Amino acid sequence: MRAYIIILSLGVLLANSLSVKGQTNEFNCMVQISSPGLSEADRTILQTLQSSIYEFMNGRQWSTYSFKPEERIEASLLITVSSKSGSDDYTATIQVQARRPVFQTSYSTTLLNINDKDFKFNYVEHQPLDYVDNTFSSNLTSVLAYYAYIILGMDFDTFSPMGGTPFYEKAQAIVNTAQSASESGWKSFEGQKNRYWLVENLFNTTYRSLREGYYVYHRKGFDSMIENMEMGRSEVTRALELFQKAHRERPGSYLLQQIITAKSDEIINLYSEAPQMDKTKVINIMNELDPSNAAKYRKISQPSSGTGSSVNPK
Known part of the structure; x- marks a missing residue:
């Protein structure tokens, strides 16, 4: 049976102005719910849920900041419902993606691309999606709020x-x-790759250089490429060295894994036009950080097409 797809554009605005006047919401987000194998009645319920998620994400003010339209984060929530048990319990996965524009360009860089497979929720049609800070109301709203704050945090980490x-x-x-x-998905003993460990890594001082590198990668690197491509790329190299530092101090960071997932293709494209010395350095770093994809990073050393990198923001 073909998947039944529900697609909804959210007008959720995000950017990084420090003004709190003219306050707007924080995301420009696409929501897609796929429910292959579920009944027509269940798909109707999920249509209602779609509207509720729209209101939850788009109607809520997640911060005290207001942002310019060109600074919004492009985000998406892809929810795949695999089964329903009982009358109102659903088993699903949620893929969370977010992008952030590069300064004075039309190019956007991926901030997050995470596929969370620990997503079960209870939903009764037309029930409000309530969420209050410091209160666990439901797994559905807690997961949505958790990723809203993670996206905001990652965006703000790129600007300061x-x-x-x-x-x-x-x-x-x-x-x-x-x-x-x-x-x-919430507890440390359930595995090393879940919501608990993502936020743990973000606060773990051992991995501080990951967040430092994340700032350098975006603000010092990509945001400066409009004026000086080579200087910006050298800052991205410095960011990768900071990622390498954290990896050497304690391998296996879930946060680093998510950074690599979001950035690997971009890194390959960026360095495909770099001098050979830079190519060699970055290939060695990426092979250390992501050894299972070593063959992928060999693309960096392939002869340049001479057409310019697809991530060149100019």
């Missing part, structure tokens, strides 16, 4: 060193309130 900390604190509070929840 450790700038996302207040939003990560919000996400950490959600993890803390979810410790008594029956749903998985």
Whole structure:
């Protein structure tokens, strides 16, 4: 049976002005719910859920900041419902993606691309999606709020060193309130790659250089390429060296894995036009950080087409 797709554009605005006047919402987000194998009645319920998620994400003010339209984060939530048990319990996955525009260009760089497979929720048609900070109301709204704050934190980290900390604190509070929840994905003992460990890595001082590198990668690197491509690329190299530093101090960071997932293709494209010395350095770094994809990074050393990198923001 073909998947039944529900697609909804959210007018959620995000950017990074420090003004709190003319306050707007924070994301420009696409929501897609896929429910292959579910009945027509269940798909109707999910259509209602779609509208509720729209209101939850688009109607809520997640911060005190207001942002310019060109600074919005492009985000998407792809929810795939695999089964329904009982009358109102759903098993699903949620893929969360977010992008952020590069300064004075039409190019956007990926901030996050995470596929969360620990997503079960209860939903009764027409029930409000309630969420209050520091209170675990439901797994559905807690997961949505958690990723809203993670995206905000990652965006703010790209504009100022450790700038996302207040939003990560919000996400950490959600993890803390979810410790008594029956749903998985919130607890340390459930595995090394879940919502608990993502926020733990963000606060772990061992991995501080990951966040430092994340700032350098975006603000010092990509945002400066409009004026000086080579200087911007050298800053991206410095960011990769900061990622390497964290990896050497303690391998296996879930946060680093997510950064690599979001950035690997972009890195390959960026360095395909770099001098050979830079290519060699970056290939060695990426092979260390992401050894299972070593063959992928060999593309960097292939002869240049001479047409310019697809990530050149000029």
